Amino acid sequence: MRISIIGTGYVGLVTGASLAEKGHDVICVDIDPDRVAALNAARAPIFELGLDELLTRNVGRRLSATTDLADAVRRSDLTFIAVGTPFDGATIDLTAVRRASEQVGQVLRDLSRYHVVVVKSTVVPGTTDGCVLRALESASGKQAGRDFGIGMNPEFLSEGEAVHDFMFPDRIVIGGIDERSIAVIDEVYRPFPDAPRIRTNTRTAEMIKYASNAILATLISFSNEMANLASALGGIDSRDVMRGVHLSQYFTSRDGENLPPITAFLRAGCGYGGSCLPKDTKALVAHGRQAGVEMPLLTAVIRTNDTQPDRVVALLEKHWQDLAGVRVAVLGLAFKPGTSDVRESPAFPIMRRLIDRGAVVCAYDPVAVGEAEAVFRDPAVHYSRDLASAIDRVDAIVVVTPWDDFRSVPAAVRERAPRTVLVDCRGAFERNCVPRYEAIGY
Secondary structure, eight states: OEEEEEOOSHHHHHHHHHHHHTTOEEEEEOSOHHHHHHHHTTOOSSOBTTHHHHHHHHBTTTEEEESOHHHHHHTOSEEEEOOOOOBOSSSBOOHHHHHHHHHHHHHHHTOOSOOEEEEOSOOOTTSIIIIIHHHHHHHHOSOBTTTBEEEEOOOOOOTTSHHHHHHSOSOEEEEESSHHHHHHHHHHTTTOTTSOEEEEOHHHHHHHHHHHHHHHHHHHHHHHHHHHHHHHHOSOOHHHHHHHHHTSTTTSOTTSOSOOGGGGGSSOOSOOOSSSHHHHHHHHHHHHHHTTOOOHHHHHHHHHHHHHHHHHHHHHHTTOSOOTTOEEEEEOOSSSTTBOOOTTOTHHHHHHHHHHTTOEEEEEOSSOHHHHHHHSOOTTEEEOSSHHHHSTTOSEEEEOSOOGGGGGHHHHHHHHOTTOEEEETTOOSOTTSSSSEEETTO
């Protein structure tokens, strides 16, 4: 099929490159000419495992990029809208979705053949058959369902593993306003014959995405709440507690082998981050409130997550009553390993609390230093370009993101500065791997 994709962020770019790999002809659209030029030169503007290889194989053959939205839509049979939907604290911002819909609608006005428009962005239930449909009909002067199709196809991509997730999907959710729209979207995924499919309406597809992220956030906050209680009671190893939970027949086979990926969310840590879980849980609570439905469970999930950075700082305060002048290295600025995405990274509230208490902060990440500097601009933070200099002559090390690059940290601490406090925010190291070891839930 001929496919156009509006937006070249994580979702749009991974979707486009992966569909090209599967044999579709894909045109990616972005308003940034520098980003478009980089893509046409097969250079990925983001760090994502496996993406460079997809671009190298497909750019110039089945994959291209352009700033000309109208031309891309005219040359395609189906258009994905994969633009950002930021949350402002009250509602998600649909400005980019609405603008893209209007622009596509203007092209549809003069397009004689049937075309399907599919929302890929995460939007609250009622968006696709509401403002998107209205914008398309208004701009095109045509009728949805008769002259063109509309659908909603949520993504389930985990950053750092997004290419693998797309190429080997655990599910494909296709929402449409009618059977014809669903059938066309289903054709896109013909190269994925073994993936389970859910064919439904657009509102249900939108809700599936939010429900999926909300349950993951709930598992994380539940695990952290159990760990916080374990710390308060004392003498409890929360890591073993969660291992005991993981071995339940509900999470694994009878022989206790092959723990499923879901158990990764049932571990104590410094909280969730990224572009999805923080935004989507808050947006769902706000959307429920607008509908007159309070959501106390998700509200508590968010509150637990928001307080986890305080737990990290409290671990340092066990060693220093006053953190003023204490030199702290914060390792890991991306919200998880395998990606350069720093959106809602737990590292930032941790650094903010340390700075507010007078600590001297040095920060480092193997791939996301530049992205972090652009987001967290504070002269009190020194951004290091290598691990060795980041941990040199510090009093404490806080490992926020468990990159493989940091496996050498305990050995470096033991050899060079045995009195250095190591705060393990993700349970990445063995307990007591250094003389002064701290972690949430012990």
